[in-house]
Amino acid sequence: MDIKQQAKLVKLASPKMAGSSEEQRNNALNAVVEALKTHREQIFEANKKDLEQAARDNVATPIVKRLKFDETKLRDVIAGIQDLVKLPDPLFRKQMNRQLDEGLTLVRETCPIGVIGVIFEARPDALIQISALCIKSGNCVILKGGSETMNSNRVLFQIIYDAVTKSGMPENCMLQLEARSEISELLTCNEHVDLLIPRGSNAFVQYIMNNTKIPVMGHADGICHIYVDKDANMEKAIPIIIDAKTQYVSACNAVETLLIHKDIADEFVPKLYEILKENHVELRGSEKIVSLTGCEESNDEDDKTEYLDLIVSAKEVDSMEKAIDHINYFGSHHTDCIITEDKEAAEYFMKYVDSAGVYQNCSTRFADGYRYGFGAEVGISTSKIHARGPVGLEGLVSYKYKLYGSGNIVDDYAKGKSAFHFKDL
Amino acid sequence: MDIKQQAKLVKLASPKMAGSSEEQRNNALNAVVEALKTHREQIFEANKKDLEQAARDNVATPIVKRLKFDETKLRDVIAGIQDLVKLPDPLFRKQMNRQLDEGLTLVRETCPIGVIGVIFEARPDALIQISALCIKSGNCVILKGGSETMNSNRVLFQIIYDAVTKSGMPENCMLQLEARSEISELLTCNEHVDLLIPRGSNAFVQYIMNNTKIPVMGHADGICHIYVDKDANMEKAIPIIIDAKTQYVSACNAVETLLIHKDIADEFVPKLYEILKENHVELRGSEKIVSLTGCEESNDEDDKTEYLDLIVSAKEVDSMEKAIDHINYFGSHHTDCIITEDKEAAEYFMKYVDSAGVYQNCSTRFADGYRYGFGAEVGISTSKIHARGPVGLEGLVSYKYKLYGSGNIVDDYAKGKSAFHFKDL
Numbered sequence: 001m002d003i004k005q006q007a008k009l010v011k012l013a014s015p016k017m018a019g020s021s022e023e024q025r026n027n028a029l030n031a032v033v034e035a036l037k038t039h040r041e042q043i044f045e046a047n048k049k050d051l052e053q054a055a056r057d058n059v060a061t062p063i064v065k066r067l068k069f070d071e072t073k074l075r076d077v078i079a080g081i082q083d084l085v086k087l088p089d090p091l092f093r094k095q096m097n098r099q100l101d102e103g104l105t106l107v108r109e110t111c112p113i114g115v116i117g118v119i120f121e122a123r124p125d126a127l128i129q130i131s132a133l134c135i136k137s138g139n140c141v142i143l144k145g146g147s148e149t150m151n152s153n154r155v156l157f158q159i160i161y162d163a164v165t166k167s168g169m170p171e172n173c174m175l176q177l178e179a180r181s182e183i184s185e186l187l188t189c190n191e192h193v194d195l196l197i198p199r200g201s202n203a204f205v206q207y208i209m210n211n212t213k214i215p216v217m218g219h220a221d222g223i224c225h226i227y228v229d230k231d232a233n234m235e236k237a238i239p240i241i242i243d244a245k246t247q248y249v250s251a252c253n254a255v256e257t258l259l260i261h262k263d264i265a266d267e268f269v270p271k272l273y274e275i276l277k278e279n280h281v282e283l284r285g286s287e288k289i290v291s292l293t294g295c296e297e298s299n300d301e302d303d304k305t306e307y308l309d310l311i312v313s314a315k316e317v318d319s320m321e322k323a324i325d326h327i328n329y330f331g332s333h334h335t336d337c338i339i340t341e342d343k344e345a346a347e348y349f350m351k352y353v354d355s356a357g358v359y360q361n362c363s364t365r366f367a368d369g370y371r372y373g374f375g376a377e378v379g380i381s382t383s384k385i386h387a388r389g390p391v392g393l394e395g396l397v398s399y400k401y402k403l404y405g406s407g408n409i410v411d412d413y414a415k416g417k418s419a420f421h422f423k424d425l
Numbered sequence: 426m427d428i429k430q431q432a433k434l435v436k437l438a439s440p441k442m443a444g445s446s447e448e449q450r451n452n453a454l455n456a457v458v459e460a461l462k463t464h465r466e467q468i469f470e471a472n473k474k475d476l477e478q479a480a481r482d483n484v485a486t487p488i489v490k491r492l493k494f495d496e497t498k499l500r501d502v503i504a505g506i507q508d509l510v511k512l513p514d515p516l517f518r519k520q521m522n523r524q525l526d527e528g529l530t531l532v533r534e535t536c537p538i539g540v541i542g543v544i545f546e547a548r549p550d551a552l553i554q555i556s557a558l559c560i561k562s563g564n565c566v567i568l569k570g571g572s573e574t575m576n577s578n579r580v581l582f583q584i585i586y587d588a589v590t591k592s593g594m595p596e597n598c599m600l601q602l603e604a605r606s607e608i609s610e611l612l613t614c615n616e617h618v619d620l621l622i623p624r625g626s627n628a629f630v631q632y633i634m635n636n637t638k639i640p641v642m643g644h645a646d647g648i649c650h651i652y653v654d655k656d657a658n659m660e661k662a663i664p665i666i667i668d669a670k671t672q673y674v675s676a677c678n679a680v681e682t683l684l685i686h687k688d689i690a691d692e693f694v695p696k697l698y699e700i701l702k703e704n705h706v707e708l709r710g711s712e713k714i715v716s717l718t719g720c721e722e723s724n725d726e727d728d729k730t731e732y733l734d735l736i737v738s739a740k741e742v743d744s745m746e747k748a749i750d751h752i753n754y755f756g757s758h759h760t761d762c763i764i765t766e767d768k769e770a771a772e773y774f775m776k777y778v779d780s781a782g783v784y785q786n787c788s789t790r791f792a793d794g795y796r797y798g799f800g801a802e803v804g805i806s807t808s809k810i811h812a813r814g815p816v817g818l819e820g821l822v823s824y825k826y827k828l829y830g831s832g833n834i835v836d837d838y839a840k841g842k843s844a845f846h847f848k849d850l
C-alpha cells in the first residue's frame with residue numbers, strides 16, 4: 001500500500017476518533033503510560049542502537065543529547081502524559097448556544113481537526129508528546145520523526161499504537177512514516193490530511209510550505225529582536241540579552257538583533273560589549289555601535305539573518321517608532337521584546353509590533369508552550385491564521401455548528417412569515 | 426506601481442490599522458454611512474452604466490438582479506453598517522491573563538489578521554459589506570469585485586476610501602484591483618497578504634487554492650445532503666427538502682443528494698416524487714428509487730456533483746451509519762442534515778458527520794452568517810483550520826501573546842532557581 005492509501009485509512013478512522021468520549025481518550029493515554037513502563041527495556045535497547053549509529057556517524061554532542069532516551073526522559077514524558085490526562089477535555093465544548101427562533105437552536109461545539117501530519121526532529125520524547133496531544137484532542141496523527149532515531153521511533157510507535165487500539169481507539173488512528181522519501185508522498189495527501197506541522201530548519205519548513213496544498217502550521221525563521229528603550233533599566237537589559245542569546249543558542253526564540261535607542265547607546269553599548277565578550281558572543285554593529293566598541297561592522301544581510309549561533313547584531317535607532325518599523329519589516333513575527341521602565345512605551349510597542357509574542361522586560365526564550373503553561377506544545381506558529389505562538393491542545397481543535405430545528409424552512413423567513421430573534425441561551 | 430508594490434504599502438499600513446481604537450473604527454464606519462448618503466446619485470449613476478452594459482451583453486436576469494444597486498439595497502447596507510457599529514469590539518479582548526510567576530504575566534489579546542484579500546462576485550453591496558467588516562475588525566483589505574460591476578465598484582471604493590482616510594484611518598488601508606489579470610499578481614503577494622477569501626464558482630476557488638502560497642479561507646464545492654431517517658416525520662421532511670433544493674437553487678448550501686432509509690422508502694419516496702415534480706425538480710435515483718418512481722437512474726458521477734440546478738439525486742441506505750459514511754466520503758463538509766424524531770439518532774449523526782454544519786429537521790439553506798446572527802459574513806469556510814462555517818467578525822481576528830516581565834530570564838527556571846506557578850488571574 002502506498003502512503004496515499006494508508007493516509008486514506010487514517011482519514012476514514014478520523015470520524016470514529018472524533019466521536020470518542022473523554023473517558024475513552026484518557027483511558028488510552030493511561031494505557032500508553034502502562035505500556036511505556038512495561039516495555040522500558042525494549043525502548044532503551046532500541047535507543048542504544050540509535051546512539052551507537054550516531055557514534056559511528058560522528059554526530060555532534062548536542063544532537064546526541066537529544067537522541068538519548070533514558071530513565072529521566074521516560075519519567076518526564078510519563079509525567080507529561082499524566083498531566084495531560086488531568087487537563088479538561090478540549091472537545092464537545094459549547095462555544096455558542098443561540099436560539100435563532102422558537103424551535104430553532106444553534107450550538108457551536110469544538111471538535112478535532114481530523115488528521116494531523118507532524119514532521120519532527122530526531123527526539124524520541126517528541127514522538128510520545130505529539131502522539132499524546134493528538135490522542136487527548138481526538139485527532140488521528142501521521143508521524144515522521146528524524147531518521148537518526150529510527151530504531152527508537154519504531155519501537156515507541158508500536159508500543160503506543162498497540163496500547164491505544166487495545167484500549168478502544170479505532171484501528172489506523174495513527175500512522176508512522178519511516179523513509180525520508182515518504183515525506184514528499186505525504187505532501188500530496190491533501191484529501192486525507194487536514195493540517196501539517198513541520199518542525200525543523202528554516203529551509204525544511206519553507207520546502208514543506210512551498211510543496212503542498214495542505215494547510216501548514218509552524219514557523220520558518222525565528223528572527224527575534226530586543227529593543228533597548230531610552231528608559232531601559234540596564235541592570236535588567238544585560239542579563240535578559242545574555243539569556244536570550246546564550247541560554248539555548250539554536251532555538252527559534254533566541255535573540256538575533258538588538259535595537260538600541262540613541263539616548264542610551266553611549267552608556268549602554270560599551271557595558272554590553274564587555275559582557276557579550278565574557279560570554280563568547282560576537283557582536284556585529286552599525287556604524288555608531290562600531291564607533292563605541294570597535295566590533296565588526298554589520299551589513300544589510302545581518303538584518304535578516306537568523307544566526308542560530310553565538311553572534312548578535314546591534315543597531316542604533318533614533319526612536320521607538322523606528323525600532324517598531326525595523327521589527328515589522330525585517331522580523332519574522334515570532335517574538336520581540338522591549339526593555340523599558342516606561343509603561344506607556346511598552347504598551348505602544350506591544351500594540352504596534354506585529355508578532356506572535358510581544359514582551360516587556362523578559363527574555364525571548366520564554367516563547368514556549370511549557371513555559372506558557374500549556375503542558376506540551378506541538379509547535380510554534382508565526383501564522384496569524386488558526387493558532388499563533390506556542391500551540392497546545394487548543395490549537396488542535398476546530399468546531400462545528402449544530403442546528404436543531406423542528407421543520408424550519410428558509411422560505412418562511414425570506415417571505416416574512418417567520419422572523420429570527422437571536423437569543424443567546 | 427505594480428500590484429506587489431501596492432500590496433506592500435497596504436501591508437505597511439496594517440500595524441497602524443491594527444492599533445486604531447474602537448472609537449476610531451466606529452467613527453470611520455459612521456463616516457462611510459454619511460458618504461454613501463451624500464453620494465447616492467453618483468452611485469446610482471455608475472450602477473446604471475453597469476446595468477446598461479449588462480443589457481448590451483445580454484446578461485441573465487438573476488445576475489442582473491445582483492448587479493442592481495438601488496434605494497432598497499442602499500438602505501439595507503446602511504442598516505448593516507449601523508448594526509456593525511453597535512457590535513462589541515472584536516479587538517483587544519483578553520482571552521487569557523495568566524501569572525506565570527511573580528512579576529511575569531502572560532496576556533493573550535485579540536488583534537487583526539492584517540491584510541485580507543477578498544475576491545468576490547459582481548455585487549456592489551458585497552463590496553460595502555466586506556469593507557465594513559474589515560474596518561470594524563482593524564484589517565486592511567484588498568478588494569477585487571466582479572468586472573460586471575466595475576463602474577459601481579470604482580465609485581463605491583473611492584467614496585469609502587475617502588471617508589475612512591479622512592476620518593483618521595491610515596492611508597493605503599484599502600486597495601481595489603480592477604483588471605482580472607491583477608488577480609494572478611495578487612496571488613504572488615504572500616509576503617504582504619495574510620489571508621485570501623475567494624468567493625465564486627467551485628472551479629474559480631480551486632484555481633485560487635492551487636495557485637498561491639497565501640492561506641485561503643472559503644469553500645469550493647457545496648455538496649449538501651439530507652438524510653431521511655426511518656424515524657423521520659414526513660410532514661417535516663418534504664417541505665425541508667423542497668426549501669433546501671428550490672429556495673435559491675444556485676446557493677452553496679442548497680441540497681444535492683438525498684439519502685433515504687430503506688424502512689421508510691416505500692411510503693416516502695412516491696410522495697416526495699410527486700411534490701418534486703410539482704416544483705419542477707428532476708429526480709435521479711438509485712435502482713430502488715427508480716423502481717418506486719420511474720425516475721431517471723443516477724450514476725457514480727451524481728454522488729459527487731453539485732448541480733446548482735433543479736435536479737436532486739436520491740439513494741436508498743440500509744442504515745444511518747451507511748448514510749454517514751456516504752456523506753463523509755462524497756460530501757464537501759459544508760452542511761448536512763438528518764430528518765428524524767429520534768433524538769439519539771440525531772446526536773449520533775451530528776457527532777459523526779464531519780461537516781461545518783450538522784442539522785436536524787431544518788433546511789440546509791440556514792447555513793449563512795446573517796441567519797446565524799453574525800451580522801454579515803465574509804464567506805463560508807469548509808476548512809477546519811482557523812474559521813469554519815459562515816465567517817463573521819470573529820473569523821477576521823487573530824491574537825498575540827503579551828508577556829510582562831520584571832527582568833526575568835529563562836536560565837533561572839532551567840537551573841531551578843525560579844519555578845513557574847501558572848495562576849490564571
